[in-house]
Amino acid sequence: MSMRPRIYPKRTFLNPQIHTLSITGTRRRYVQPSKPKAATLTVPPLPETPQHTPATSLPAAHEPPLACLPLENVIRTYLITRVSSSPALWAVFFWGLQLLATPKTALLDPDKNRVLNWVLKKTFYSQFCAGENGAEVARTTRSVKGVGYHGIILEYALEVLLDGIENGPVPGADSAETKREIEEWRRGMLQTVEMAGPGEFAALKWSGLGRHALHLLKQNQPPTPLMDSAIREVCDAAAAKNLALLPGAEEEITNAGIDTWTLALERHYNRHEAGATIMYNTYQAYLKSTPGKLAHHLADAQKHGYTLGVKLVRGAYLSSEPKSQVFPTKAETDRVYNSLAESLLRRRHGAVLRPVPGAGNDSSSFPHVALVLATHNAESVRRAQEIRNRQVAAAEPRVALAYAQLMGMADEVGCELVRAGRVAAAEQAARGVYGPLWRTVDVPRAYKCLCWGTAGECLQFLLRRAAENKDAAARTATTRRAMAGEIKRRVRVALRLAS
DSSP: OOOOOOOOOOOOOSSOOOOEEEEOSSSOEEEEOOOGGGOSSOOOOGGGSOOOOOGGGSGGGGSOGGGGSOHHHHHHHHHHHHHHTOHHHHHHHHHHHHHHHSOSSGGGOTTTOHHHHHHHIIIIIHHHEEESSHHHHHHHHHHHHHHTOSEEEEEEHHHHTTTTOOSSOOOOTTSHHHHHHHHHHHHHHHHHHHHSOTTOEEEEOGGGGOHHHHHHHHTTOOOOHHHHHHHHHHHHHHHHTTOEEEEOOOOGGGHHHHHHHHHHHHHHHOBGGGTSOOBOEEEETTBTTHHHHHHHHHHHHHHHTBOEEEEEESOSOTTTSOGGGBOSSHHHHHHHHHHHHHHHHHTSOOSSSOOOTTOOSSGGGSOOEEEEEEOOOHHHHHHHHHHHHHHHHTTOOOOEEEEEEETTSOHHHHHHHHHHHHHHHHHHHHHHHHOTTSOOOOOOOEEEEEEESOTTTTHHHHHHHHHHHHHOHHHHHHHHHHHHHHHHHHHHHHHHHHO
């Protein structure tokens, strides 16, 4: 293929293809071969000329997103989502899980009945949980990272078992029962911090401190001295390991207390001079109060000089929240979520996130932010990555960002992030070879949230996942179709190799 001659500055190349440039007259130019010693300008061979090669030319860009998953995971996800698409089958399955969660006899206790334990572990437990002990959690973590995820968000299952115990008398602050519940939470959280690695996350629930803690949260009262001591011990252990803590979303009635507890810890552990964000708070986009609350928390962070840790979710308690407190449609919740995410990523207020009176409306008046986008919504992830890539291309500063999905759910979204990370890493490596003309893109950090504990301890967590699979019918259908397509693709590949 003929190419028009190009003029390059004088350089030395290992195997130059040398030409002479001579000029006759003022307008016409002629290129003629000459001996190397007569050359005044040198032109490199075409193969050595750096080009703006698109990302799609990289091998990683052509790999299907779900190709990184083990076949066992693909099949199990397909079967679970297939069952959840049948209301009759799912009702029976959900009823069975509820029986096992509150066993009346040893026969129905998965921790005592080996057959039940085996069945549960081969199905729902393997899909959503990390293991019963440190060795099993470490093995699962290696598997998750082997797929390409940046790390894990580890949650202790026993905390979840305390959900729903608010009915009945509340034990006193100094009662033996309250002390036992606090100690159980403290010990479990310290184990969780020990199992997770530096740069990862440990999830927690403040209500996991027990019934008296739940009572205090509802009344927006501070923790007792014993609770505060346990909380500080866990935070200190996490800070020493550079591990972040993610308090989970809870019902709106407890949120004022949760905000008070959490912001006090953020002011202490997220100081700018410390250089790390240890404590986050969860913001549920489906609540009408969230944009205003987030704006006030940002103003507080700016005033007191700390990094606001934001875990942004759509919401987890839609069926139990008063309808007047949530946005009426999913489309409205999606709009609020995406707008809040954009404001946080760009560090500026917008149509939804309005500044509080007296606060500025530019990045200089916007505090430092560390953001976790916990979402199974592919559109929200795509929007966020577009913003990040534009920021990289423009050499703009970026906030610390992590993406999070639950283990065993929305793998088509998580694996797309994994693939994007591989392509971006390959482009960065290429940039080192070809120089600064190579385009730069953001390398996304994707995490999977896992629960750990015995099969019996994890049952409440599994019930939540079962309910989410049942309620999120559209998303479940998307996952089912994605897994079915991946199974068919692998069968076709196997048949081609066998032929």
